[in-house]
Amino acid sequence: MSDAPLLDVRQLHAWYGESHVLHGVDLDIREGETVTLLGRNGAGKTTTLRAIMGILRRREGVIRLRGQDLIGVPLHRTAKAGLGYVPEERGIFASLSVEENLTLPPKVAEGGMSVDEIYRLFPNLHERRTSQGTKLSGGEQQMLAIARILRTGVKVLLLDEPTEGLAPVIVQRIGEVLVELKRQGMTILLVEQNFRFAKKVADRFYLMEDGRMVDSFPGHELDARMDQLHDVLGV
Amino acid sequence: MSTIFGVPAPALFGQLLIGLINGSFYAMLSLGLAVIFGLLRVINFAHGALYMLGAFTAYLLLTFTGIGYWPALIVAPLLVGVVAVVIERVMLSRLYGLDPLYGLLLTFGLALIIEGAFRYWFGAAGKPYAPPPLLTGGVNLGFMFLPIYRGWVVVASLAVCLGTWLLIEKTKLGSYLRAATENATLVQAFGVNVPRLLTLTYGFGAALAGLAGVLAAPVYQVSPLMGSNLIIIVFAVVVVGGMGSILGAIVTGYLLGVLEGLTKVFYPQGSSIVIFVVMAVVLLVRPAGLFGREA
Numbered sequence: 268m269s270d271a272p273l274l275d276v277r278q279l280h281a282w283y284g285e286s287h288v289l290h291g292v293d294l295d296i297r298e299g300e301t302v303t304l305l306g307r308n309g310a311g312k313t314t315t316l317r318a319i320m321g322i323l324r325r326r327e328g329v330i331r332l333r334g335q336d337l338i339g340v341p342l343h344r345t346a347k348a349g350l351g352y353v354p355e356e357r358g359i360f361a362s363l364s365v366e367e368n369l370t371l372p373p374k375v376a377e378g379g380m381s382v383d384e385i386y387r388l389f390p391n392l393h394e395r396r397t398s399q400g401t402k403l404s405g406g407e408q409q410m411l412a413i414a415r416i417l418r419t420g421v422k423v424l425l426l427d428e429p430t431e432g433l434a435p436v437i438v439q440r441i442g443e444v445l446v447e448l449k450r451q452g453m454t455i456l457l458v459e460q461n462f463r464f465a466k467k468v469a470d471r472f473y474l475m476e477d478g479r480m481v482d483s484f485p486g487h488e489l490d491a492r493m494d495q496l497h498d499v500l501g502v
Numbered sequence: 503m504s505t506i507f508g509v510p511a512p513a514l515f516g517q518l519l520i521g522l523i524n525g526s527f528y529a530m531l532s533l534g535l536a537v538i539f540g541l542l543r544v545i546n547f548a549h550g551a552l553y554m555l556g557a558f559t560a561y562l563l564l565t566f567t568g569i570g571y572w573p574a575l576i577v578a579p580l581l582v583g584v585v586a587v588v589i590e591r592v593m594l595s596r597l598y599g600l601d602p603l604y605g606l607l608l609t610f611g612l613a614l615i616i617e618g619a620f621r622y623w624f625g626a627a628g629k630p631y632a633p634p635p636l637l638t639g640g641v642n643l644g645f646m647f648l649p650i651y652r653g654w655v656v657v658a659s660l661a662v663c664l665g666t667w668l669l670i671e672k673t674k675l676g677s678y679l680r681a682a683t684e685n686a687t688l689v690q691a692f693g694v695n696v697p698r699l700l701t702l703t704y705g706f707g708a709a710l711a712g713l714a715g716v717l718a719a720p721v722y723q724v725s726p727l728m729g730s731n732l733i734i735i736v737f738a739v740v741v742v743g744g745m746g747s748i749l750g751a752i753v754t755g756y757l758l759g760v761l762e763g764l765t766k767v768f769y770p771q772g773s774s775i776v777i778f779v780v781m782a783v784v785l786l787v788r789p790a791g792l793f794g795r796e797a
Contacts, residue, residue, distance in 0.1 A: 322687055346693030358688045362680040370674075371681055372692035419693070 272331075273298040273454050274319075274423055279328035281318040288314050290478040291328070294456075296423070301445070301455040303465045306475030307500055312458040313355055315475070316425045319456075320352045321345045332423065347375045351421035355428045355458075357412040359400040366396040368411055372419045379420030388444065389414055406437035413444065423454045430461050442467050462489065462496070474499060509767050515646035517763040523652050523721060525759020526659035527732065530714040532739040532751040533666055534707035540683045540746035541703045544594060544605035549736065550729025551613040552708045556582050556715025558620060561631050561724040571634040574716050582712025583705040590704040595697070613730070620726035628723025637720075655717050662713065663752045670748055679703065683746065738781045744794020754792060 272295035281289035289311050296302045304312045317323040319330055321342045330337040332348050340348060351372075360368055369382065369392065386393035389410045395403060403411060409429055416424060426445075430438040438461065445455065445468045459465040465472070466489050474482040476499065484492060504511045531553060538546045559578035563569040569577065589612065597604045632638075633651040640649040670676040682689040682696055690696040715729075722728055739758055743750030758777050766773040784792060 320691055322691055342687070342690045343693055343695045343697075346691065352688075352691050354688065358685055360681045360684050362684060363677055367677045371677060371689070373694060375693055 272296055273300075273333060274456070275329070275331040276315075276319060277329040277331075279315070279318055279326060279330065281314060281323050281327075282325040283314075283323070284325075288478050289318055289326070292318075292475075292478070293480055294473055296454055296456060298422075298454055299449070299452050300470045301449055301457060301468050302471045302473065303457045303459050303469035304473050304475055305459070305465070305496065305500065310475040311478040312475055313427055314478070316352070316427050316456065316458060320350060320425055322352070346372065346419065346421065349376065349422050350425060351416035351419060351423065352425045353412045353416055353427060353429065355431065357408045359403065359408045359411055361399060361401040363400050364396065365392055365398050365400055365403065365411060368400040369396075369415045369418065372415050374419050376420035376422070378422075380417045382418065385414045385417060388417075388447070406433050406440070409433060409437070409441060410444070413441070417448070422452070423456070424448070426455060426457045428458050428460065430459065430464050438464055462493075465489075507768075512646050514767050517767045518760060519646070519648065519652060519763075520766070521760040521763020522656050522756065523759070524762060525756040526656050527714050527718055527755075528736055528739045528759050529663050529752045529755025530659050530710055530717075531732065531736040532743065532755050533663055533748065534710035534714075535736060535740050536743070536746055536748055536751035537666075537670070537679075537710075538704055538707040539740070540748070541679060541686075542594070542598070542605070542700055543602050544597075544609065544704075545602065545737075546704075546707065547606055547610035547733070548589070548612045548616070549609075549708075549711050550731075550733030551616040552582050552586060552711040552729070553715040553718070553732065554620065554726060554729035555585065555616065556712030557631070557719040557724045557728060558624075558715075558726075559712070560716045560719045561629055564631065571716070571720075575713065578716045579709040579712040582715070583709035586708030587701055587705040590701050594704065595700070598700075613733075617726050617730060624726060626725065626727060628725035628728075631719040631724050633720035651720055655721060658717060659714070662710065663755075666710065667748060667752065735777055738777050742777075742781050742784045742791055744791025747791065747793040747795075750791055750793025 274296045276292060276294045279289055279292040280287065292311070292315055294302070304315060306312050314323060318326045321337065321340065326338065328338070332350065335348055337345060337348060360371070363371065369385065380388070391407050392411055392414060395407065400411065401408070413426070413429065429441050433441070442464055448455065449468065457465065457469065466486065469486045471483065471485050472489065473480050474496070506514050531549060535546055535549050538544055556578045559581050560571065560574035563574050563577065593608060594605060597608060637651040637654050640647050670679055678689060678694050678699060682694070682699055686696050718728070739754050740751055742758065743754035758780065761780065762773055762776055765776040
């Protein structure tokens with residue numbers, strides 16, 4: 268792990284139309300790190316991911332990936348720079364089969380998993396590879412949404428609430444997958460409401476409020492900070 | 503002479519064939535419209551003008567350069583496709599993200615300009631375009647006389663429709679198109695150059711119209727208004743089939759063509775409105791169209 272951050276975000280502002288939603292977000296992630304964004308609904312976590320990815324186009328500030336500034340990069344070149352995105356709504360395509368969904372994102376770098384390796388990691392997807400993408404269960408759709416990014420060879424994963432609405436056994440399975448990805452050196456920026464899940468995978472936490480970062484602490488301090496978090500998150 | 507339901511058989515089959523021919527053009531044109539609408543959300547009112555442009559290209563190639571039908575089948579769609587790519591890059595692409603009405607207005611205006619210009623240059627009268635020697639004449643099938651060129655049109659359009667369907671449903675490029683139709687932003691975030699996909703799709707849909715125009719040149723006369731006569735019916739076909747549905751556009755195109763032909767036999771007065779009656783009924787019963795997904 269080198270000291271220079273792999274992904275470095277400075278003073279990121281973003282707007283939905285006229286409404287100013289990110290007010291100078293600072294965040295950095297070192298290579299191989301898993302960092303989790305915490306915050307209430309509406310604090311700007313999903314917006315931060317969308318602004319980094321460039322889906323939200325009205326943005327200002329600095330987003331540097333391996334030193335390359337992404338602010339002026341068109342959306343279809345962001346993946347090539349090395350960012351992979353798994354949206355909260357999963358974004359599985361109904362008009363594509365499971366396998367077509369899996370192979371849809373173009374490869375952007377060497378070192379991605381092969382389709383066979385992915386099927387070994389997610390046997391369910393192999394069984395259902397000819398089904399319509401949206402006929403999968405919620406958990407399987409989440410697996411597919413993650414799996415299709417693994418094929419592309421990106422080194423940084425932006426993962427938006429992967430456990431939302433899923434059964435505990437599926438959540439556990441996704442946790443195992445993330446641990447495996449970390450072991451392989453993937454850098455992960457995770458938005459997550461489920462503390463117990465996040466604790467298992469996160470090296471560091473950021474706490475967001477009203478479109479800015481208000482705190483940051485290492486993963487092992489999570490338990491000690493539970494009172495503060497309950498306070499801020501209102502849970 | 504044998505009769506079927508009190509109608510002489512040759513008359514019935516003759517109208518069926520005409521219906522099938524018309525259906526071939528409805529299918530090819532509505533297919534292009536459906537592909538364009540699906541991905542770009544643009545109701546392409548210029549489609550009839552692009553079809554006319556295809557027919558005129560064939561006519562002008564033959565008249566001024568002596569280039570015949572077969573090369574025209576390739577050259578005209580390419581040229582129409584290039585014109586469409588320019589239209590998309592220069593004008594249409596500026597309207598994405600705005601109300602779809604703007605795209606409709608732009609393409610409607612373009613259709614008027616293109617058709618007006620051709621009327622100015624060539625007059626409103628139709629110009630004959632002879633079928634190539636290989637496809638002239640006809641065969642007696644026993645129950646009817648089949649002009650070979652008309653048989654060719656049906657076969658060619660079926661092949662074009664099948665080919666397009668395979669391209670969209672079975673290839674990688676087609677999977678990009680289907681996915682981008684559902685969620686273009688996400689597909690672009692995966693690294694697919696969606697703006698280029700939009701341009702190519704508009705060019706492809708227009709090239710289909712251009713190809714239909716060349717095929718139509720020997721059947722109907724080549725005239726500046728040939729497209730505007732057809733386009734309203736083609737829109738009805740798209741609506742009946744389900745906006746944006748590829749298969750719906752193809753199947754509905756042929757079905758409505760045949761239905762129109764049959765109506766000419768059994769109730770000639772109704773033949774010019776039967777398609778619109780079907781459209782009204784379908785919209786009442788299944789607003790998303792026969793093959794459309796309910797939103």
